Amino acid sequence: MNLKELAATLNLSQTTVSRALNGYPEVREETRARVLAAAKAANYAPNSRARRLATGRAMTIGHVIPLTGRAEMVNPIFADFLIGAGEVYAREGYDLLLSMVTDGDSEAAFRQIAANGSVDGVMVQAPQITDPRIALLQELDLPFLVHGRTGDAEGYSWLDIANIRAFRRATEFLLDLGHRRIALLNGQECFDFARRRRQGFEDALEARGVAPLPHLMANDAMTEGFGYLSASAMLDGPEPPTAFLASSVIIAIGIRRACGERGLRMGRDISVICHDDELSYLNNDVGGPAFTATRSSIRAAGRRCAEILIDLIRNPEQPPIQELWETDLTVGRSTGPCPAA
Amino acid sequence: MNLKELAATLNLSQTTVSRALNGYPEVREETRARVLAAAKAANYAPNSRARRLATGRAMTIGHVIPLTGRAEMVNPIFADFLIGAGEVYAREGYDLLLSMVTDGDSEAAFRQIAANGSVDGVMVQAPQITDPRIALLQELDLPFLVHGRTGDAEGYSWLDIANIRAFRRATEFLLDLGHRRIALLNGQECFDFARRRRQGFEDALEARGVAPLPHLMANDAMTEGFGYLSASAMLDGPEPPTAFLASSVIIAIGIRRACGERGLRMGRDISVICHDDELSYLNNDVGGPAFTATRSSIRAAGRRCAEILIDLIRNPEQPPIQELWETDLTVGRSTGPCPAA
DNA sequence: CACCGATCCCAAAGCGCTTTGGGTTGGCGC
DNA sequence: GCGCCAACCCAAAGCGCTTTGGGATCGGTG
Incomplete structure (x- = not known):
């Protein structure tokens, strides 16, 4: 029909x-x-292909997920983000086009997308320190929103959390408990958020005159295995940490495993703070907060990002929209005073 | 241009x-x-909207994710599945359209999709015991592939793993170690896979003349919190289990937490087996397999499902394609002989 | 009564591509 | 020289919708 x-x-x-x-x-x-x-x-519904051609609008938003060779670090995060964004798209009548591109083909993918007009705008996630995507999208004149930010963070729209403050605060929390040998298990530092988190960490240490210990800092894709291996090595090595600061609940779970194997009780023998994206299947609150954590809902971020992007698409001439979200600090059972040496 | x-x-x-x-x-x-x-x-690329209208093909495949009110149980699983499928779609020139629908609007969503012709086929995940989606898609004459299966599993195409055999095997493994009080922490039993897993579990017990213990069986959305709470309650209750069988690594992580808090060492005081979907960020092999697990790569399943679905779209008149994958059993450090009572 | 502005509706021209149904050329066999 | 087949290329008709630019009709006004 x-x-x-x-x-x-x-x-x-x-x-x-x-x-x-x-x-x-x-x-x-x-x-x-x-x-x-x-x-x-x-049971008639207008043919979407015809409608898109006639109106010139794709009514579709693209999420381009770069598959970095060795580990899809965004993986656990992006699912919840996607769900949040998808809710809004559905409500506003937009489709969600998901593209997986192997890292490096990213530029070609964006050019393709822009040239063939299959989307009205794109969402950019996990920007790297020097991320060519932003300049490219500006050149292509395709509306986009960055979840996170990078560079001077000017001239384009983004939504980010206050990573530096979050990690400074978390570090201060540990310092206040008397910890001095604090380990940082961070995400890959090619990503802007990881750099900021380290900066927050180092700022807090410096303010108290505590020197950061290179052997207690590691960064990699935020997997459970990374948390486990790094924590194991640090705990078994010289000058083991008395506390860990982790960039993700998933890393923290790896840390917990390493502690468990060594008979160390979290919150007593060892302290752990992590950043909690409030992943739906790793709810930190069940049975009272397990981890002390800075937190910010990734799903809520997805929702808000979608709203902003749609706004950008509908009103292309407006100035950039930028939102910085503060994080909460939840005190859980994973932290305690530094045990006397 | x-x-x-x-x-x-x-x-x-x-x-x-x-x-x-x-x-x-x-x-x-x-x-x-x-x-x-x-x-x-x-820098010319044919306008995809015009091309789709002219050819009558959408060159797009839909994944419809039902958002069940309280917990998006597919969440951790579907991300990796999506990545696998997305790789294949990209290679074959298909786009991936992701729709989130709140449970109940599912039928309307499919009718809409079919009527407006925005996709050439759809992927169905996590079928429930009685799942209206299959009959609906048959009626709508829209090519589809089910990941999992349900009902008599005839007359439509699917790819599934041998859940019954996997869980029977895992249960036998525990029985062989001398365990008799085995707990099952399963996914929600409205889903077909969860029912089959329970059946495999019960089959194995029955074959050895061991009665299943109702107070040691629970099922819910497969979150870490569910694993933690259920395991905690069972361990603290009367007749605590000596072993756990869990439907997901994520549940097992919750079990591990409960054990850790009680000073129980996995593999010695308590045994845990789980099903491992080989989620990229929860790699069970890092540092040697942590959990004894039945395993099957969800990402590989995504890839294969995409291939089959594309085949179905290109050759609509062929008979249904059905694939049943066996799982591997990996022995890790989480299991050991039943401690003497 | 002529005029005018609402109100309701229509024919037809796109949107940018693919595809049908030829047309034109040049070379080859007879 | 004629016919015929390849090899190349083209004009135009869709695909199913939106949107432009009017054309009727009708009640109210001066």
């Missing part, structure tokens, strides 16, 4: 039927009702 | 340019080369 046929059965023109369906005022309410009823009865 | 303009600069007709670009034989190789060069120089 297409518009033409539907119009024929109604003895109306395509124009009128189209207008009736799309809520234009030039059609009598009685006629509109008749059209809507017929459309529903015939 | 569009086809018309490109054709004009080349002094060729749109027809010829289109054919040259799409690899049709009616055009001289020299001409084709000239066209390709010009297209590249002008």
